[in-house]
Amino acid sequence: MKTNNKHNWRKKLHEIIYEADTPAGKTFDLSLLILIITSIILVMLESVCADGCSPKNFGINPESFFADFVNLLSDNFFYYSEWIVTIIFTIEYIARIITVNKPSKYIFSFYGIIDFLSTIPMYLSFFIVGSQSLVALRALRLMRVFRILKLTRYIGASTNFVRALKTSRAKIAVFLSFVVILCVILGTVMYLVESKESGFTSIPRSVYWAIVTLTTVGYGDIAPVTPLGQFIASIIMIMGYGIIAVPTGIVSSEMTKVNKHEVQINTQSCSNCLASNHRDEAQFCHNCGDHLHEN
Amino acid sequence: MKTNNKHNWRKKLHEIIYEADTPAGKTFDLSLLILIITSIILVMLESVCADGCSPKNFGINPESFFADFVNLLSDNFFYYSEWIVTIIFTIEYIARIITVNKPSKYIFSFYGIIDFLSTIPMYLSFFIVGSQSLVALRALRLMRVFRILKLTRYIGASTNFVRALKTSRAKIAVFLSFVVILCVILGTVMYLVESKESGFTSIPRSVYWAIVTLTTVGYGDIAPVTPLGQFIASIIMIMGYGIIAVPTGIVSSEMTKVNKHEVQINTQSCSNCLASNHRDEAQFCHNCGDHLHEN
Amino acid sequence: MKTNNKHNWRKKLHEIIYEADTPAGKTFDLSLLILIITSIILVMLESVCADGCSPKNFGINPESFFADFVNLLSDNFFYYSEWIVTIIFTIEYIARIITVNKPSKYIFSFYGIIDFLSTIPMYLSFFIVGSQSLVALRALRLMRVFRILKLTRYIGASTNFVRALKTSRAKIAVFLSFVVILCVILGTVMYLVESKESGFTSIPRSVYWAIVTLTTVGYGDIAPVTPLGQFIASIIMIMGYGIIAVPTGIVSSEMTKVNKHEVQINTQSCSNCLASNHRDEAQFCHNCGDHLHEN
């Protein structure tokens, strides 16, 4: 009886933690979301206060109303609040392991690894000095926002949007690797052409500059000064302006294709003549007129 | 009789202020447009003259013809002209409240709040020192340009364009929130990786840098200097170059989809001549004139 | 007889200058193209040599082979070559006026004004000191490249491309005016928020910064330094990243629409029931079945 009871208790907790249909589950998800955002704000505030906390760091008038809040943020405050967050995250982590049927599946899942990475740094700080700063990895937990708010449901009523992205993913990956290779070549050329004084001190730096330029980011920390260098840079920029059309074109056309529900082609092939590319609602082969199998 | 007369007077004023079909209404709209633009130019000129007005501030030769105009712009000139604009705006605001049937509906509408915000700062300056600078909020009234010039009618003959934007709004919001979360994570990683000397002094600043980089703005006020930092920055830039295709793809495909609805073609074919591609509301075949089946 | 002869001579010259089908016409066009490009290169070289010409200005080793060319470029060289170009352009301008039937039509045409502006500065330099620098306006003649090389024929076999741009021009104009108004408002907000030390010294400068940021150019000459300013800047950047999808979407969808030849709608309306939006090849009204007129 006791095991059964325990089983029930696990099942209930599983419902609360992993599902969001019950009021308890919704409350849990909301609390978790608030806690994650709070913990990230704490980490951010601490980084601002790295060299002692004063209203100045926040661009706040020291005599204003908000300055009092800043004075509350001492080193002790951050230390204790981080431990509180760590302990709550630890409890959540253990609860997730206990309530799931195959713990290993959760532990090595995407979210399982993130949950682990955002909990461990504080414990590591006992053994390794400085590992405490890795607490910032907690920012990775922000990705749970997508799961909790079910943001993906806004992306598309159906999975069409995701399908379009998946189809174009390979093309965009090839395109981006083409961009990288182009940047390596152009960066090398600029290293040979430009004077070392203007920042092109090594090939990797020149490649970095080529990426900064081709992607139209353009920091200006490295910029060509010789006429020939500026001429080549101009060509790179105009190229970058032109080839940004390629990934956009790929995604646009994939999405437009997906939109056209009326010509859905399935992967079925006719058992009689092996013709493929049948329309989804086709009942007869378009090549030999033979009756097709049911899908 | 008097009330009726008053009613007529209100009705007439309503026509002038809220409608633009009569000559008086058109004149009112045009005068308002000119006044708004004038008031914004005045606010701009005053901000240029914040520390005393001289032709130099405007990049004008002190001995040129235009310099005489600049000398007209004294502190008194701005003070009086701002009061004139404020008084006219106040009269307009009161007239709008009086002539509308449900004043509360106007007061709490989008344009009502903007009208209020652009009028109040000068009156507040009697009570709160410095609130006068909020006069710049008058720039918000520029949005009336859309209403007065009816610019939206150029956007699309039908409401198709707006429909496309509305449909894709949710998707783009999710996309942009994804971008924000990505920037928080990447900014945190860069804070851990980069040296503090190069500007990555806190996580919020690093997140700011990540946004500047991913959106391909690239000020260069904060830029990575360590090889590892530049390597991660390169990845962020190439990612930003690739994912800009997503919002573009969403809007393009939505608009293309909407375009198709403009001339909806159904799959019906004429029973007499087998012609297809009939318009959705067509009742007769466009090829032979035969009566079509009911859909 | 003489007038007739003169007429023939005018007609022949007209063919050479305005048409490009005859060998003489082609030679004339090519010579003109080379002369325009030469004149622009000359103007560019002169601007590089504004403060005395030395191989250094061109980033060339003073002992290299190319340095000899630079030494040829003296002030005299530029003065004489500019007069040569001006005289040839003047002859061409007069020839164009003589050979055309309605000279006023050419003089006030787009290319006519450009031709005039690129010829007059040298003559003006006798009367107004410094007007010689306006010789740089000759760069405007570069636009003749489109006419001479008939580049537009590459843009689209039909006029579909141009039609798409024309249809979307109004939409893009409204979109860009929306961007400008947004920048005025955001620039004003940033002027109120940011410290004057970081470059936001006046509203026009802040509006300039907002345009630099929203269009993702990002010079970095003006950049926010206060936390609140950087926060608002981040929002502007993400907005800019999102709304760049709008003009792209407009043009893409217009072009895709134009591509679909299969649903061409004409402007004809049925003489019987006044129904419009008939398909181009329709012979019968889709509404009443009445026979349509021939197009």
Place this chain on the structure above:
Amino acid sequence: MKTNNKHNWRKKLHEIIYEADTPAGKTFDLSLLILIITSIILVMLESVCADGCSPKNFGINPESFFADFVNLLSDNFFYYSEWIVTIIFTIEYIARIITVNKPSKYIFSFYGIIDFLSTIPMYLSFFIVGSQSLVALRALRLMRVFRILKLTRYIGASTNFVRALKTSRAKIAVFLSFVVILCVILGTVMYLVESKESGFTSIPRSVYWAIVTLTTVGYGDIAPVTPLGQFIASIIMIMGYGIIAVPTGIVSSEMTKVNKHEVQINTQSCSNCLASNHRDEAQFCHNCGDHLHEN
């Protein structure tokens, strides 16, 4: 018999070098890929160590584990490793010439020239001092990655993608030449308008600035400071923001058009069941199996 034997040996080597279906061919391709990447990394490392190699150049703590690797990278190490790479590339180059039937076809092919350029600099260094630095041209060999990994097959199952790019190539070329001409004109105007102190010292530099601005790169090394200059710059930026829609629109619409050809649907409808939307080469109705009319 000997010639035949030799012929067989050549044929075998040809299979290994030029084809990738046999295990030996795959091993050869993989080794070549690793060697190319290694040689490029070596060239990059050498450029970092141009002024003596120390862990500092790599942003590595001199006392860390990685610092030992850096100390291995002496001038001798680079000299010998470059010779090793050069000799292997030379052997490969000769092998490619021997095994191909028409050597001249390979030598003057795109990859043939790249292979030659990446091999020759080390030999040239015996005759011309400094030509050794051209070893960086080896980066061009990176383009073999596309061939070896057959990356292009990811771009599109069919050659549709390439066809779309080819069709839009001419349009984009015209568009980019339009951008260049626009930049020449705008750069010239800015040279006349802006003060020389802010970087607009010559027309070519101003044209360079116009390209940097219109393509939304925006280094900030040259930036307008006068009000009029900033006003014109704002117009250029907003133009750049608007016209980036044009290449994107071209590519998007071309790809959407090509997509439609992938599953070409004709307007035929079945004479038996009136089903429409048949694939172009369909001979039988997909709905009832009836024989379709000839197109």
